[in-house]
Amino acid sequence: MPIYLYLDNSSVVHRLNPTVKVFALFIMxxxxxxxxxxxALLPLGLLMVAMAQLTGSxxxxxxxxxxxxxxxxxxxxxxxxxxxxxxALINTRIIHLSRASLxxxxxxxxxxxxxxxxxxxxxxxTKVEEFTAGLQRLGVPYRVGFAITLSFRLVPLFIDSALxxxxxxxxxxxxxxxxxxxxxxxxxxxxxxxxxxxxxxxANNMAMALEARGFGISAxxxxxxxxxxxxxxxxxxxxxxxxxxxxxxxxxxxxxxISVN
Amino acid sequence: MKPxxxxxxxxxxxxxxxxxxxxxxxxxxxxxxxxxFELRRGEMVGIMGASGAGKSTLAKCLNRIxxxxxxxxxxxxxxxxGRALDGERVCDIAPMVGMVFQDFEAQLFSTNVAHEVAFAxxxxxxxxxxxxxxxxxxxxxxxxxxxxxxxxxxxxxGEKQRLAIASVLALRPGVVxxxxxxxxxxxEGKAEVFALIRRMREQGxxxxxxEHEAEELRNCDRIVVLRDxxxxxxxxxxxxxxxxALLEECGVHPPDVNRVMALIGIERHAASIDEAEAxxxxxxxxxxxxxxxxxxxxxxxxxxxxxxxxDTPALLRVDHLSFAxxxxxxxxDDVCLEIAAGEFIAIIGQNGSGKxxxxxxxxxxxxxGEGKIKIGGRDRATLHAAETAHQVGYVFQNPDHxxxxxxxxxxxxxxxxxxxxxxxxxxxRSEEVLSAVNLTAERERDPFLLSKGERQRLAVASVLALRPxxxxxxxxxxxxxxxxxxxxxxxxxxxxRAGIAIVMITHTPWLVAEYARRVVLLRKGRVMFDGDVxxxxxxxxxxxNSSFRPPEATLLGRRFGVAALRPDELADWITGHA
Numbered sequence: 001m002p003i004y005l006y007l008d009n010s011s012v013v014h015r016l017n018p019t020v021k022v023f024a025l026f027i028m029x030x031x032x033x034x035x036x037x038x039x040a041l042l043p044l045g046l047l048m049v050a051m052a053q054l055t056g057s058x059x060x061x062x063x064x065x066x067x068x069x070x071x072x073x074x075x076x077x078x079x080x081x082x083x084x085x086x087x088a089l090i091n092t093r094i095i096h097l098s099r100a101s102l103x104x105x106x107x108x109x110x111x112x113x114x115x116x117x118x119x120x121x122x123x124x125x126t127k128v129e130e131f132t133a134g135l136q137r138l139g140v141p142y143r144v145g146f147a148i149t150l151s152f153r154l155v156p157l158f159i160d161s162a163l164x165x166x167x168x169x170x171x172x173x174x175x176x177x178x179x180x181x182x183x184x185x186x187x188x189x190x191x192x193x194x195x196x197x198x199x200x201x202x203a204n205n206m207a208m209a210l211e212a213r214g215f216g217i218s219a220x221x222x223x224x225x226x227x228x229x230x231x232x233x234x235x236x237x238x239x240x241x242x243x244x245x246x247x248x249x250x251x252x253x254x255x256x257x258i259s260v261n
Numbered sequence: 262m263k264p265x266x267x268x269x270x271x272x273x274x275x276x277x278x279x280x281x282x283x284x285x286x287x288x289x290x291x292x293x294x295x296x297x298f299e300l301r302r303g304e305m306v307g308i309m310g311a312s313g314a315g316k317s318t319l320a321k322c323l324n325r326i327x328x329x330x331x332x333x334x335x336x337x338x339x340x341x342x343g344r345a346l347d348g349e350r351v352c353d354i355a356p357m358v359g360m361v362f363q364d365f366e367a368q369l370f371s372t373n374v375a376h377e378v379a380f381a382x383x384x385x386x387x388x389x390x391x392x393x394x395x396x397x398x399x400x401x402x403x404x405x406x407x408x409x410x411x412x413x414x415x416x417x418x419g420e421k422q423r424l425a426i427a428s429v430l431a432l433r434p435g436v437v438x439x440x441x442x443x444x445x446x447x448x449e450g451k452a453e454v455f456a457l458i459r460r461m462r463e464q465g466x467x468x469x470x471x472e473h474e475a476e477e478l479r480n481c482d483r484i485v486v487l488r489d490x491x492x493x494x495x496x497x498x499x500x501x502x503x504x505x506a507l508l509e510e511c512g513v514h515p516p517d518v519n520r521v522m523a524l525i526g527i528e529r530h531a532a533s534i535d536e537a538e539a540x541x542x543x544x545x546x547x548x549x550x551x552x553x554x555x556x557x558x559x560x561x562x563x564x565x566x567x568x569x570x571x572d573t574p575a576l577l578r579v580d581h582l583s584f585a586x587x588x589x590x591x592x593x594d595d596v597c598l599e600i601a602a603g604e605f606i607a608i609i610g611q612n613g614s615g616k617x618x619x620x621x622x623x624x625x626x627x628x629x630g631e632g633k634i635k636i637g638g639r640d641r642a643t644l645h646a647a648e649t650a651h652q653v654g655y656v657f658q659n660p661d662h663x664x665x666x667x668x669x670x671x672x673x674x675x676x677x678x679x680x681x682x683x684x685x686x687x688x689x690r691s692e693e694v695l696s697a698v699n700l701t702a703e704r705e706r707d708p709f710l711l712s713k714g715e716r717q718r719l720a721v722a723s724v725l726a727l728r729p730x731x732x733x734x735x736x737x738x739x740x741x742x743x744x745x746x747x748x749x750x751x752x753x754x755x756x757x758r759a760g761i762a763i764v765m766i767t768h769t770p771w772l773v774a775e776y777a778r779r780v781v782l783l784r785k786g787r788v789m790f791d792g793d794v795x796x797x798x799x800x801x802x803x804x805x806n807s808s809f810r811p812p813e814a815t816l817l818g819r820r821f822g823v824a825a826l827r828p829d830e831l832a833d834w835i836t837g838h839a
Contacts (some may be wrong), residue, residue, distance in 0.1 A: 004372055008410065127372045150370065157366065167626050167662040171655050172723065173647055173679030190675070193665035197709065201661075205367035208326055212362075213428065214355035214384035224379035225394045249744065 004152070005063075005123040011055045014125045017233040018134030020240075021126050028118040028238040031247035032111055035256030038103060041110045044247075048117045057124035066119060071116065072109040079105035085260045103258045128152055133227055142220055150206075158199055165194045274343055275467035276300045276323050276358065276436050281337030282490075283318055283327055292318040294490040296337070300436065305458075305468040308497075311512025312713060312742045316471045319487065320438045323469065324358040325351045342657030344433060356385055361431030363441040365421040368428075374400065374416075375409040375558035378428045385432065399431040402464075403457055418612060419450025423457055430461075437461065438469045443477075444740060447612045447768045449808040451477075473742055475502060476516045476813060479532050486511050499530040512742035517771070517813035517828050524832030534813060538820045545839040551822050574638070575599040576730050576762055577653065582622060582632035584786075592618045594786040596632070600731060604762045605754075607794070609809055615786040616766045620733050623764075624655045637730075647680050654729030658736040658769035660713075660720035669695070669711070670704040673723045680727065694722040698752055714745030718752065731762045738769060750776055771812040774798065774826040782807055799824050 013021070031044055054056055061068070079101065086100030126134070128149040135145035166176070169190045176187050210216075250256045278298040284291045293315045300306050308316050321327040328335035329351050339346045341357050362368055371377040378399050382392045400406050403423040409417075412765050413424060422442055427436060439458065443451040455477055462468055462480070472478055484501040486494040488511050505523050508515045517536040520541040522529060527544055531537035542548060579598040585591045590591070592615045600606065608616050621627045622634060625641055634641040636652045644652075652659070657663060666672040670691055677687045695701045703711065708719055717737065724732065737753065738746040754776060757763045767773060773794060774779060780797040782790040790803055798811045799819075810816075818834070820827030825831035 004412070004414075039712045076321060081442060127376075128370060129376050153370065162399070164657065164662045166660075167621075168655075168657050169623055170646070171626070171650060172676035172727070173650055174675075175679070190665045194662055198661055202364075202367055205362065205364045206370075208330055208351075209362055209364075209368040210362075210370070211330065211351035212324055212326065212355060212360040212367075213381035214352045214432070216350065216352040217355065217384055221383040222386050222389060222392070224376065224383055224396075226389060 002178050002198050004128070005120060007056060007060065008125045009056045009125075011125070012232065013051065013055045013121075013242055015232070016236055017227050017229050018126060018130035019137040019227070019229075020134075020233045020236050021122060021130065022134035022138060024163075025118060025122045027244045029115065030244050032114045032118070034247050034251035036107045036111070037256050037258050038106045038110055040250055040256040041107060041114060045110060045117075046122060048114060051121050052117075055121065055125050057121055060124050061117070062119050064116075068113055068116065072113050075112050076105040076109035079108045093211055099157065100258055100260050107258060129225065130227070132226070133223060137227075138191050146215075154199075154202075154206075157202065158195060162191060162195045165191045165198075168194075213244065266782045273302045274299055274340065275302045275304070276342075276469075277340045278319070278322055279338040279340065281319075281322055281339065282335070283322070283331075284334045285318075286332035286334075288333070291490050292333075293322070294778070296490070296492060298485065298492065298495075300467050300469055302467055303434070303465045304482045305462045305480070307469065307481040307484045308469060308471045308487065308509065309473070309475060309478065309484060309508070309513045310742075311744055314487040314511065315490040316487055317440055318490075320360070320440050320471055322471060323436065323438055324354045324360050325349055326360075334350065349427075352384070355381060355433055355434075356432050357436065359432060359434035359437045361422070361425050361429055361437065361439045361442050363444045365418065365425050366402045368425040369413045369421060372412060373409065374405065374413060374424060377413055377424055378431050378781055381428050381432050395431050395433075399427040402430055402460070403427040404453070406702065417450060418446045419453040420448065422446060422454050426454075426457060426461075431615065436467045436469070438471075440471045442470075444473070447808075448770070448810055449611055451768075452808070452810075469571060473512075474514050475508065476514075479492060479516065486513065498532070502530050503528060512744040514743040514771075518817055520828035521814060521817060521832050521835070524829060525835050534817050534820070537817055541835065545835060548821055548835065551820060575601050575635075576637060577623060578633075578635040579619075579623070580633040580635070582619075582629060582634065584618060584622065584627065584630050592786050593622070596783075596786070598788070598791070600762055600764065602730065602762055603757065603760055604764075604779060605757050605777050606762075606779045606781055606782065607773040608764060608766045608781045609768070609773060609807070610783035610789075611808060614783040616783055618786075619783065620655065620735060620764065620766060623731075623733060624653050625626045625649050628653075643762045650676070650680070650727050651728065652729060653731045654724040654727060656721050656724050656735065656737060658739055660716040663720055663723070664708045664716060666708060668705050669700055669708055669719055672708050672719055673726050676723055676727045689729070689818065690726045694725045697725065697755070697784065698722040698746075712745075714741050714748065717741065717745075717749060721749075721752065725756070729761070731764060732756060733764045733766070735766045736768065737765060738767070738772065746772075770810060771814075774815060782809070795824050795826060 035041055052061060053211060055186060066068065081095060083101040083104045084096040086098035088096055088098050090097040131151045132145040135148065136142055177184060178187060277300070278296050281293055281296045282291055283293045296319065298319065298478055308319065310316050316325055321331065322339050325346060348426060359419055369377055371380055378396045379392050382395060400408060401546050403426050405420065405423055405427060416424065443454050446454065454676055456468060459480060470478065478484055479498050479502070481498055483495060484498055485492055486501065486508070494504065494507065501515060502519050503523065505515045505520060518531045518534060521542065522531060522537060527540060577600040579596055581589065582596040584593040584595055596619060608619065610616050618627065629642065636644060636649060641649065660806065664672055666675060673691045673694055674687050677690055698721055698723060700715065700718060703715065708716060708821060711719065734753065738749055741749060749774060754761055765777065777794050779786060779792065780790060780794050782803065784807060789807065790797055790800065798815045804811060814825055814828040814831050818831045823834050824829070825834060
C-alpha cells in the first residue's frame with residue numbers, strides 16, 4: 001500500500017507554488033470555519049469536487065470513502081439528536097427533530113467532510129518536500145517544518161508495526177475486546193509497549209541517519225527545487241484571498257448562520 | 262625537527278583511531294578499549310566480530326556519532342585525513358565521512374528518489390545548480406539511473422539501500438562506512454549491494470564494511486576482527502580467512518571453501534571457488550573431472566526422515582490456495598502443500614514472492630479466499646484461535662514485535678495464560694520451554710535487556726509454550742551473528758527431533774542446505790519447486806531463475822560432480838575419492 005496520498009499528476013494545482021498551496025489550505029479552512037448553513041457550505045463543496053476532478057484526486061477519495069461516509073452520516077445524526085432548538089417536527093423524549101436541527105446536523109456533517117476533503121486535496125497535490133518549502137516561505141523555521149513533514153512519514157510506519165504486533169499477540173491467544181472501557185484500554189498494553197519501544201528505536205535510527213546526512217549543519221539549507229512565483233500563482237493567490245473575504249462577509253452579514261425559526 | 266604527534270600515521274591515512282576507548286552510559290564494560298585502527302586512502306577494510314564486539318561502535322567513532330550522539334565515556338583521538346577531530350558535530354563530518362546503516366527504512370526521508378539524493382547536499386548548503394548536476398551521476402553510480410521520480414517506498418530493499426548509498430556518495434566523501442548494509446536484504450538485494458561496493462572500491466573510495474558473512478569480505482584489502490572491544494586480528498584475507506577456529510569463536514561465519522580445504526588438510530586460502538578447485542585438484546589429482554550427472558551423497562538423516570514422513574498423515578494441508586489483496590496482484594496462486602509431523606521445510610523465494618502471506622494463511626492471520634486449509638484434518642476456517650494456536654505456532658521475524666512483559670517468565674506465560682491454563686500447568690510449561698531455549702537462568706530478567714539472540718529465543722519459547730505441532734519461523738536468524746545463528750538453529754533442530762514440524766522462511770542458503778530436508782520455492786505466489794533439498798541444489802535452471810545462490814560448499818562440490826550440502830560432507834567425499 002502506498003504510504004503517501006500524493007498523486008504524481010501534472011495538473012495546474014500540482015504546479016502551483018507550494019506557498020500558494022499552503023495558503024489555499026488555510027483559506028479553505030478559514031472559509032469553512034465561518035459558516036454553518038449547508039447552503040453556504042455547498043459552493044465550497046462544489047469547488048472541491050471540481051478540484052478533485054481537475055487534479056485527478058478521486059482515487060484518494062475512493063480510498064478514504066468510508067471515512068467520508070461515516071463522518072457525514074454520524075455527525076449529521078448526532079447533531080440532529082443533540083440540537084434541540086426550533087419548532088419540532090418530531091418530538092419524543094429522546095429525539096427532537098426540527099428544521100433547524102436537520103439543517104444544523106447536515107451543516108456539521110458537510111463541514112467536517114469539507115475539512116477532510118481540503119486536506120485530501122492538499123496532500124494529493126503537494127509533495128512532503130513542497131510542504132516544508134511552503135511552510136518555510138511562510139516563516140516557519142526549517143527544522144519545525146521538517147519535523148512536521150517527517151511525522152507524515154513516521155505515522156504509516158508506526159501503524160504498520162502496530163498491526164504486526166496485534167497479529168503477533170492475537171496468535172498467542174490474546175483478545176483485545178474484552179471487559180469494560182477501562183479494561184479495554186488496559187488490554188492494549190501488550191501492543192502499546194512493543195510499538196512504543198520500536199518507535200523509540202526507529203526514531204533513534206532516523207535521528208542518527210539524519211545527522212549523518214548533514215542535517216543541522218546549516219539552519220537554512222539550500223533547496224534543490226526552485227519554486228518561482230509566476231502569474232498563475234498570483235491569480236490563484238488573488239482568487240483565494242477573494243474567497244476568504246467573501247466567506248468572512250457571508251458570516252459577518254449573518255447569511256451563513258442557521259435560523260432557529 | 263621535532264616529530265609532530267601525528268607523524269606515525271602515514272600521509273595516506275584516510276581515517277584513524279588512536280587509543281580510542283568508549284563505554285556506553287549505563288553499560289558495564291568498555292565497548293572499545295584503547296583501540297588503534299587505520300584506514301589508508303583507497304583501501305577497503307572489512308570488520309567482523311560477534312554481536313557486541315564493538316564493530317558498530319568503531320564505525321560510529323569515524324563520524325562522531327560516538328561520542329556526540331551516543332552517551333558515554335570517550336577517550337582517545339579520531340583523525341580524518343590526518344586531522345584530529347575535536348568538538349565537531351555529527352553533521353559537520355557528513356561531507357568527509359559518509360555512513361550507511363543497516364536499517365534502510367530509517368535512512369530515507371523524501372518522497373522521490375531525486376529529492377532523496379538532494380537531501381544531504383541541501384543540508385550542507387550546496388547551490389541548486391551543483392545539486393542538480395550531482396544527482397544524475399550519483400544515481401548512475403548505484404545503478405538507479407532513470408529512477409529520479411520514483412517513490413522510495415516503492416523500491417525493493419536492495420534498491421532502497423543503493424539509494425541510501427547514492428545520497429551519501431553525492432556529498433563526495435573520502436571515506437564511506439557501511440554498517441551491515443545487507444543484513445535485512447534478500448539474496449538478490451545483497452548481491453546488488455556488494456556489487457556496488459566492489460565498484461566503489463574500484464573508483465578508489467576508502468571503505469569500511471561491517472559484515473557477518475566472511476565470504477563477502479574476501480575482496481577486502483584487510484580484515485579486522487574484533488572481540489570485546491579489542492582488535493585481535495588485522496591482516497589481509499589470505500591470512501585471516503584460514504584461522505577458522507578463531508573466526509568461529511568470534512561469531513564469524515568462515516567461507517565454506519576455506520572450511521573444506523582445512524578439513525582435507527590444505528592450509529591455504531582460496532579467494533574464489535575457481536581457485537579452491539584448482540588447489541584441491543593439484544593436491545588430489547585423481548579426483549574425477551566434472552560429471553554430466555551429479556552423484557548423490559546418501560544422507561542417512563534425510564532417508565530416515567523420509568520414512569517417517571510417508572507413514573504419518575498430514576498435519577497441515579493446503580489445497581489450491583489463491584489470494585490477492587484488494588486491488589492488488591495475486592500474491593498466492595494455486596498453492597498446494599502438505600506438511601507432516603517431523604518435517605523440516607524451508608520456504609524460500611525473493612521478497613514479494615508470497616512466503617509470509619502463505620505462512621500467515623497457515624495460522625489464520627489471513628482469511629482464506631480461494632482454496633482450503635486443513636489442520637489435523639479439520640477445515641481451518643471452523644477452528645477457534647485456541648485450537649489453531651495449539652496446532653500451529655508462528656514466530657515473527659522481529660522478536661520485538663511481541664515482547665512486552667516485565668520478566669522473561671511473564672513473557673513466556675502470556676500465551677498459556679490467555680488460553681486459560683491453570684497456574685501449575687503454566688509453571689510447568691514455562692520451565693520446560695525456558696530450558697529448551699536455554700534461558701532458565703534469565704527467567705527473572707527484563708526481556709528488553711537481553712541480547713538480540715536471546716530475545717529471538719525468548720520469542721520462540723513463548724510460542725512453544727502453547728505446544729504447537731507445527732512451528733513456523735519467519736527469518737529466525739536475521740540480525741544474529743554466526744554463533745547465535747548456530748545456537749538458534751541447534752535449538753530448532755532439537756525441536757524438530759522432538760517431533761515438531763518446522764517450516765522456516767529464510768533467505769540464507771547455508772541454513773537451507775544444512776538444516777532443511779525439504780525446500781518449497783515460491784515465485785510470484787506459485788510453488789516452483791517442492792521436494793528434497795539435495796535435489797533442489799542440483800536444479801541449475803531453478804536456482805538461476807530464483808536468484809538463490811547455493812552455499813559455496815555446494816557450488817564447489819558441483820565442480821567435482823557431487824551434490825554436497827555441507828563443507829564436512831564435501832571434505833569426506835573428497836578424501837574418500839582421492
